[in-house]
Amino acid sequence: MTTHSIADLAVPEIRFANKSLGKNAFRVAGQVVAALLLIAAITFVFSRVIPVNATTTGFFYLVVILMIAATWGLLESTIASVAAMLCFNYFFFPPVGTLTIADPQNWVALFAFLATSLTASQLSARAKRRTQEAVARQREMERLYSLSRGLLLTDPTQPTPNQMVQNIAKAFEFPAVVLYDRSSNQIYRAAEGELPGIDMKLREATMRSTSFRDQKGNFTIVPIRLGGQPIGSVAIQDCSLSDAALQSVLNLVAIGLERALSQESVNRAEIARRSEELKSTLLDALAHEFKTPLTSIKAATTGLLTEPTDELPQHQRELVSIADEGADRLSKLVSDAIQLARIEGGKFRLNRGAHFASSLIAAALRQIKPFMDGREIKVSAPEDMPPVWVDAELIEMVISHLLDNALKYSPSDAAISTEAGLADGRMIICVSDQGPGITEEEQRKIFEKFYRGAAQRNLKGSGMGLSIAREIIDAHGEKIWVTSQLGGGSRFCFSLPIAKESNNE
Amino acid sequence: MSAGRILVIDDDPQIRRAMRATLTARDYQVTDAKTGEEGLEKLRSGAFDLVLLDMNMPGMGGIETCRLIRSGSEVAIIMLTVSTSERDKVDALDAGADDYITKPFSMPELLARIRASLRRLPQPPGQADLGPLEALGVEIDLPSRQVTVRDRVSRLTAKEFDLLSYLLARSNKTVSHRELLQAVWGPDYGDELEYLRVFINRLRKKIEPDSSKPQFLLTDAWAGYRFHLPQ
Numbered sequence: 082m083t084t085h086s087i088a089d090l091a092v093p094e095i096r097f098a099n100k101s102l103g104k105n106a107f108r109v110a111g112q113v114v115a116a117l118l119l120i121a122a123i124t125f126v127f128s129r130v131i132p133v134n135a136t137t138t139g140f141f142y143l144v145v146i147l148m149i150a151a152t153w154g155l156l157e158s159t160i161a162s163v164a165a166m167l168c169f170n171y172f173f174f175p176p177v178g179t180l181t182i183a184d185p186q187n188w189v190a191l192f193a194f195l196a197t198s199l200t201a202s203q204l205s206a207r208a209k210r211r212t213q214e215a216v217a218r219q220r221e222m223e224r225l226y227s228l229s230r231g232l233l234l235t236d237p238t239q240p241t242p243n244q245m246v247q248n249i250a251k252a253f254e255f256p257a258v259v260l261y262d263r264s265s266n267q268i269y270r271a272a273e274g275e276l277p278g279i280d281m282k283l284r285e286a287t288m289r290s291t292s293f294r295d296q297k298g299n300f301t302i303v304p305i306r307l308g309g310q311p312i313g314s315v316a317i318q319d320c321s322l323s324d325a326a327l328q329s330v331l332n333l334v335a336i337g338l339e340r341a342l343s344q345e346s347v348n349r350a351e352i353a354r355r356s357e358e359l360k361s362t363l364l365d366a367l368a369h370e371f372k373t374p375l376t377s378i379k380a381a382t383t384g385l386l387t388e389p390t391d392e393l394p395q396h397q398r399e400l401v402s403i404a405d406e407g408a409d410r411l412s413k414l415v416s417d418a419i420q421l422a423r424i425e426g427g428k429f430r431l432n433r434g435a436h437f438a439s440s441l442i443a444a445a446l447r448q449i450k451p452f453m454d455g456r457e458i459k460v461s462a463p464e465d466m467p468p469v470w471v472d473a474e475l476i477e478m479v480i481s482h483l484l485d486n487a488l489k490y491s492p493s494d495a496a497i498s499t500e501a502g503l504a505d506g507r508m509i510i511c512v513s514d515q516g517p518g519i520t521e522e523e524q525r526k527i528f529e530k531f532y533r534g535a536a537q538r539n540l541k542g543s544g545m546g547l548s549i550a551r552e553i554i555d556a557h558g559e560k561i562w563v564t565s566q567l568g569g570g571s572r573f574c575f576s577l578p579i580a581k582e583s584n585n586e
Numbered sequence: 587m588s589a590g591r592i593l594v595i596d597d598d599p600q601i602r603r604a605m606r607a608t609l610t611a612r613d614y615q616v617t618d619a620k621t622g623e624e625g626l627e628k629l630r631s632g633a634f635d636l637v638l639l640d641m642n643m644p645g646m647g648g649i650e651t652c653r654l655i656r657s658g659s660e661v662a663i664i665m666l667t668v669s670t671s672e673r674d675k676v677d678a679l680d681a682g683a684d685d686y687i688t689k690p691f692s693m694p695e696l697l698a699r700i701r702a703s704l705r706r707l708p709q710p711p712g713q714a715d716l717g718p719l720e721a722l723g724v725e726i727d728l729p730s731r732q733v734t735v736r737d738r739v740s741r742l743t744a745k746e747f748d749l750l751s752y753l754l755a756r757s758n759k760t761v762s763h764r765e766l767l768q769a770v771w772g773p774d775y776g777d778e779l780e781y782l783r784v785f786i787n788r789l790r791k792k793i794e795p796d797s798s799k800p801q802f803l804l805t806d807a808w809a810g811y812r813f814h815l816p817q
Binding site for chain 2: 408412443464
């Protein structure tokens with residue numbers, strides 16, 4: 082194991098290339114054998130082929146050991162140093178052929194040789210390590226650069242986190258990268274095969290905001306933080322990054338995730354805006370298509386009805402009136418359907434303007450006239466009241482729904498009235514009928530969708546009038562309520578804001 | 587003797603037919619046009635008292651047509667609109683229309699509006715005494731409907747003129763919305779606050795040295811408008 086740790090320190094790029102530890106050891110062993118062979122060759126040449134003196138041999142040994150240290154590493158050069166020392170002693174110091182040394186001076190020379198060769202190997206190996214580290218840092222920087230480029234150039238049509246894990250795995254040649262995005266609670270992976278249990282660990286790392294190592298798959302799992310808050314975590318298999326580089330990757334991922342999130346919310350808002358625009362364009366077109374033929378019908382019927390009486394016999398006048406009222410009914414239905422489509426979903430813009438309560442009530446009365454069957458509605462709306470700041474179409478719709486309700490739910494001879502008045506700086510508009518009244522329990526429910534009083538299930542209509550009315554009044558930031566007692570009629574009221582001076586300009 | 591010459595500009599043939607039939611029966615002289623472009627052409631070649639202009643037309647569109655008509659003529663314009671939205675109404679008046687009516691409308695209603703647009707304010711007693719007004723570098727010459735502000739001359743449309751002279755005849759007094767609407771447009775009116783809002787703004791652009799800081803046409807919140815005549 083010590084062999085590995087030294088090799089790891091000395092040759093970091095081997096870890097980078099993801100070679101297995103076994104292969105690594107095999108290579109170091111080969112290099113040790115080669116170093117020993119070199120020493121043996123020198124010994125053979127200088128003792129048998131070209132005999133030279135001991136000093137020359139010693140220097141030559143030193144040169145070769147330095148070269149071994151510079152090219153291979155500390156381990157190889159240390160072993161070579163010891164071997165060279167032994168050979169030096171055996172073959173060159175008298176008595177030659179033994180490991181004993183006669184002259185004490187040669188002891189000193191031999192130890193000086195050993196100390197020199199060991200120190201030199203260490204210095205040379207350290208220099209080599211520094212160089213290799215510098216190269217490794219440079220490679221890390223290059224990979225970080227290519228990663229940041231990759232993250233900047235993400236394809237907007239694909240999910241960003243997915244592209245990020247692919248980019249990280251590609252830039253650093255990691256076998257597996259898994260990312261957990263907390264905001265979407267999604268796991269993104271760039272890996273071949275199954276990675277059991279990694280999802281749980283990623284969630285845990287995010288939850289606890291701590292990093293840890295998973296020994297089984299050799300995963301490094303680290304949380305991604307933004308502004309101190311964990312926004313996710315990433316697991317990297319065989320991570321060989323320096324702490325600084327890993328931190329840079331995490332920062333890039335954090336920024337990427339944040340950017341993706343804000344981009345997504347911008348996109349969502351844009352889509353919502355466009356669909357609202359499309360909807361209102363469609364509704365305008367629909368209104369135009371329906372109302373254009375209605376306009377010519379209405380022009381024809383009302384044109385006929387304004388002819389002097391003697392030119393249009395009574396029965397013909399009656400028939401034209403029927404067509405005229407039918408056109409009115411259809412027109413009201415179309416308007417209602419279009420307004421309904423507009424407020425459907427709860428998101429709609431108010432077209433506010435300054436309007437008199439009396440004119441809103443008058444417009445609502447005109448709208449429901451074809452449904453009144455000749456019944457009378459009493460109106461009390463003083464003309465000297467300030468105008469209200471409302472969406473006139475929608476408020477007219479609320480009033481006409483309330484009047485329509487009163488017509489439906491009260492006997493045909495009972496009085497209906499509507500009045501407007503000021504209270505606490507707001508306009509209050511009420512519609513009262515003398516119908517059967519509503520129980521307290523039902524009063525809570527009637528503003529809900531599709532609710533209809535227990536006794537009135539056979540009446541026509543959608544049962545949505547009151548819930549629409551409430552939605553419109555809510556959108557104005559105002560209130561709608563009902564007061565009623567069984568047998569005593571009902572009174573629906575709502576409040577409206579008064580127009581300010583600035584509204585009138 | 588015709589009651590007035592009316593140009594109907596609408597892309598729908600049925601509506602043109604219905605208008606022609608009903609309005610001719612009421613002694614109006616009716617000419618029609620299918621598009622804004624054709625309408626402008628007819629306006630150049632003939633004299634009209636009133637234009638009925640559809641807001642929603644293919645091609646140039648009603649608002650643009652209205653603006654072009656208004657840039658060279660003070661003829662009365664009633665806009666026909668499908669939408670009842672505040673924005674469309676104000677757009678129509680801003681483009682220079684005198685009035686608008688929402689489709690589908692009844693003939694009596696349209697006839698009332700035509701009469702209101704063609705009707706002129708009877709000269710209020712004492713108005714003849716109002717000579718040309720000169721104050722704060724602004725010159726208002728009522729008889730010729732001409733306003734000069736810092737050498738910039740603009741002409742008033744009939745309704746603008748009526749509104750201004752009504753307020754001027756009651757200067758330094760607040761005139762209520764309802765009174766103004768009924769005096770200038772007619773007895774059927776009184777609720778159309780947006781008319782006043784737009785017309786007062788149009789007038790301010792023509793007579794105020796700085797229309798964002800009015801010195802003559804003042805708003806009295808909730809109550810109405812007042813012409814401030816410097817003593």
